[in-house]
Amino acid sequence: MQEAEAVETIQREMTVFARRARASAGRLHPELSLVSYTLLGHLEESGGCRATDLAAHYALDKSTVSRQVTALERADLIERRQDPEDHRVHVLHLTDAGRSILARVTESRRTAFRRRLAEWPAEDLERFAEYLERYNAWTAP
Numbered sequence: 001m002q003e004a005e006a007v008e009t010i011q012r013e014m015t016v017f018a019r020r021a022r023a024s025a026g027r028l029h030p031e032l033s034l035v036s037y038t039l040l041g042h043l044e045e046s047g048g049c050r051a052t053d054l055a056a057h058y059a060l061d062k063s064t065v066s067r068q069v070t071a072l073e074r075a076d077l078i079e080r081r082q083d084p085e086d087h088r089v090h091v092l093h094l095t096d097a098g099r100s101i102l103a104r105v106t107e108s109r110r111t112a113f114r115r116r117l118a119e120w121p122a123e124d125l126e127r128f129a130e131y132l133e134r135y136n137a138w139t140a141p
Contacts (some may be wrong), residue, residue, distance in 0.1 A: 024112065032077075032105060035060075035068055040077060040094060040102045048081070048093040077101060 001009070022034045032040075040056055046053075055065040071091060072078040077098035083089040094102065115123060 024109070032101060033068075035064070035071055037102070038067055039065070039072070040098055041106070043078060043092055043094050044099065044102060048091045050091055051090060054092070079087075081120055082118070 018034075038058065041059060042054060043049065050060065051069050054060070054069075055062045056111050060064075069078065074128075075079070075097075076095055078092050079092055079095050080090040083091050120128075
């Protein structure tokens, strides 16, 4: 396979992957888009953060994050709390419902990945994981 053909195949397959991920997130919870799932995961990992931090971390437009945050608040999956060190700032945190939904969706996604990769040899899984980490670690100059 030529380099140009390989890059085209990677682009096509990553697009298919993204479409499937978006579709499965919507099936698992109608109010939980792939972006919402990602934001909830980040809030869990970080212990809470500002909406502007989410936008910066994921290189998303502030208005996109604002819409997602509003939807997640309406669904009672996140809440705003005043920052104890700077009362002008509000920090987003998962609610108990948000933690519960995130845990269920995460487990469903893990199960789907395990099923899909069940026949892969361990060395292929390790290599694939390394390639994905390397791909996602790249930052634009």
